[in-house]
Amino acid sequence: MEILDWIQGWFKSNCDGxxxxxxxxxxxxxxxxxxxxxxxxSNTSVANxxxxxxxxxxxxxxxxxxKIENQKFIAAGDAGKLEFLxxxxxxxxxxxxxxxx
Numbered sequence: 001m002e003i004l005d006w007i008q009g010w011f012k013s014n015c016d017g018x019x020x021x022x023x024x025x026x027x028x029x030x031x032x033x034x035x036x037x038x039x040x041x042s043n044t045s046v047a048n049x050x051x052x053x054x055x056x057x058x059x060x061x062x063x064x065x066x067k068i069e070n071q072k073f074i075a076a077g078d079a080g081k082l083e084f085l086x087x088x089x090x091x092x093x094x095x096x097x098x099x100x101x
Contacts, residue, residue, distance in 0.1 A: 003086045010093065019043045023072070033079045034063075039089055042071040046096050 011025060023040040030036055041047055049068055057063040064077030066088055073092070075085040 003083055003090060006090050007086055010090075014044050016043070027082070030076060034077055035079070035082045035085060036074070036076045037082070037085045037089070039073040040071065041068070041073055046093060047071055049092070049096065051092070 007025070011020075014020070019040070019042070022042070023038065025040070026036075026038045028036050028038075041049065051066065051068040051073075053065065053067040055063075055065040061078050061080075064075065064081050064085065066073075066075040066085075068074070073089055075088060077085050
């Protein structure tokens with residue numbers, strides 16, 4: 001549950017009366033089966049972040065991909081990767097924030 005506490009805190013810290021009315025955070029399922037996570041990073045401390053697409057596939061049931069496109073963190077993975085995908089986002093944010101200290 002640690003990652004859920006963290007993502008809730010990150011969401012709350014970015015709510016400014018406007019940002020949260022946009023696309024915010026979306027978590028959906030995929031039919032292959034899997035998860036997709038889209039997080040709007042516009043108007044946040046990492047809004048101008050660039051990330052080359054990453055795709056890692058070890059098998060039909062063990063895969064994930066991550067990219068930033070149009071100021072959105074977009075990640076997808078197999079049915080067991082939701083916590084992992086949110087963890088990648090957390091790691092990215094913490095890495096950027098630590099550089100800026």
